[in-house]
Amino acid sequence: MPGRPWRADVFHAVGDATRRRILVLLGEGERPVNALARPFRMTRPAVSQHLRVLRQAGLVGVRRAGRERYYRLRGERLREVYDWAAYFERFWTEKLKALGDYLDRGKGEGSKRRNVEEKERQ
Numbered sequence: 001m002p003g004r005p006w007r008a009d010v011f012h013a014v015g016d017a018t019r020r021r022i023l024v025l026l027g028e029g030e031r032p033v034n035a036l037a038r039p040f041r042m043t044r045p046a047v048s049q050h051l052r053v054l055r056q057a058g059l060v061g062v063r064r065a066g067r068e069r070y071y072r073l074r075g076e077r078l079r080e081v082y083d084w085a086a087y088f089e090r091f092w093t094e095k096l097k098a099l100g101d102y103l104d105r106g107k108g109e110g111s112k113r114r115n116v117e118e119k120e121r122q
Contacts, residue, residue: 022060
């Protein structure tokens with residue numbers, strides 16, 4: 001992303017846990033700043049700074065209605081993050097399959113051991 005300031009980077013924007021929580025809230029629908037600030041233990045100006053980073057990254061949109069600002073999710077920019085993470089999916093898919101295979105083998109051995117132990121007790 002040459003030529004764009006670091007603040008406009010989607011990865012920088014989603015790299016913060018508070019901003020990810022804001023995106024989840026906005027995924028449920030448009031909200032005014034006060035409603036977005038309510039679940040967080042921080043000042044409204046601090047939440048506004050997070051919203052500014054998200055807005056500069058193109059992840060949220062804003063509209064004014066009177067004195068209130070309403071924010072909404074613009075999820076199309078999250079595609080960059082999805083595409084990047086999708087590359088690594090094959091690695092965790094392979095590892096999870098290997099783990100599942102290992103656990104399946106262990107279940108069989110565990111039940112064999114239990115059968116032997118039960119016969120020994122009898």
